[in-house]
Amino acid sequence: MTFILGLTGGIGSGKSAASTWFEAQGITVVDADIVAREIVEKGQPALQQIHAAFGDWVLLDNAELNRRALREHIFKDPNARKVLESITHPAIRQSIIQQLQAATSPYVILVSPLLFETNQHELTDHSLLIDATEELQIQRASQRDGQSIEQIQKIIQAQMPRQKKRSLANDIVLNDGHLDHLYSHLKPLHNAYLQRSKQKKAVD
Ligand code: ADP
Numbered sequence: 170m171t172f173i174l175g176l177t178g179g180i181g182s183g184k185s186a187a188s189t190w191f192e193a194q195g196i197t198v199v200d201a202d203i204v205a206r207e208i209v210e211k212g213q214p215a216l217q218q219i220h221a222a223f224g225d226w227v228l229l230d231n232a233e234l235n236r237r238a239l240r241e242h243i244f245k246d247p248n249a250r251k252v253l254e255s256i257t258h259p260a261i262r263q264s265i266i267q268q269l270q271a272a273t274s275p276y277v278i279l280v281s282p283l284l285f286e287t288n289q290h291e292l293t294d295h296s297l298l299i300d301a302t303e304e305l306q307i308q309r310a311s312q313r314d315g316q317s318i319e320q321i322q323k324i325i326q327a328q329m330p331r332q333k334k335r336s337l338a339n340d341i342v343l344n345d346g347h348l349d350h351l352y353s354h355l356k357p358l359h360n361a362y363l364q365r366s367k368q369k370k371a372v373d
Contacts (some may be wrong), residue, residue: 170270171272171276171277171366171370172276172366172369172370173269173278173279174276174278174293174294174295174296175278175281175289175293175295175296175297176188176191176278176279176296176297177280177284177290177297177298177299177338178282178300178301178344179282179301179306179325179328179331180306180310180324181301181305181306181307181308181309181310181313182300182305182344183301183344184280184299185280186299186348187297187299187344187355188200188280190355194359195275196274197272197277197278198278198279198280199265199269199272199277199280200281201261201281201282201284202282204261204264204265205257207264209234210233211231211232211233215256219234219239219256222253222256223239223242223249226238262289262292275363276363276365279292279293283328284296285333285334285337286329295362295365296337297340297341297342298335298337298340298341298342299342299344300331300334300335300343300344301343301345303325303331305345307321307322307325310324340358342354342358
């Protein structure tokens with residue numbers, strides 16, 4: 170089995186910037202956010218289970234998931250959130266495992282904003298945190314998404330505190346300079362991961 174790196178960081182920390190750099194080095198990246206959307210696409214078993222659990226209102230006329238209605242529903246009803254997550258979490262995990270196993274690059278990356286929160290780090294051999302101050306997170310995320318500072322602060326508060334993530338991660342890159350500064354920190358880590366992957370393959 171290939172060496173698997175878990176890549177995480179709070180909103181606006183620079184996870185996507187880092188994973189794009191790794192992809193340019195030929196490393197396959199599995200994105201947990203993309204997987205979470207794929208498993209509820211039209212015709213997917215998880216969407217059929219959500220339909221069965223919640224009823225017809227959860228589907229749009231074109232049989233796609235009515236994300237907005239579902240979001241509002243689980244916001245009002247914590248039990249409904251549990252039901253939803255009991256359907257989506259195992260499906261996400263299974264799909265992530267399949268995609269990680271199918272990868273043929275020297276090592277493979279699982280990028281997830283909730284790597285530790287959802288125990289997805291258990292699927293990985295090693296973790297890398299892209300870290301940034303809250304001030305930088307807010308500045309970058311608001312420029313990227315046009316969201317208000319309050320909205321971004323709410324998302325930051327719902328995520329695991331920065332210090333806790335720092336205590337759990339194996340490697341940490343502080344993304345507090347230009348992008349070239351970020352890349353210069355990623356390069357030696359990439360070389361180390363290539364080595365780790367060779368060692369892992371030799372043992373297998
Ligand atoms: P995340 O995926 O962690 O939410 P992104 O990688 O999308 O964060 O970064 C948020 C925004 O900030 C993006 O527009 C990205 O291009 C920009 N960005 C990230 N790191 C830097 C940096 N070191 N210097 C300048 N802009 C950056």
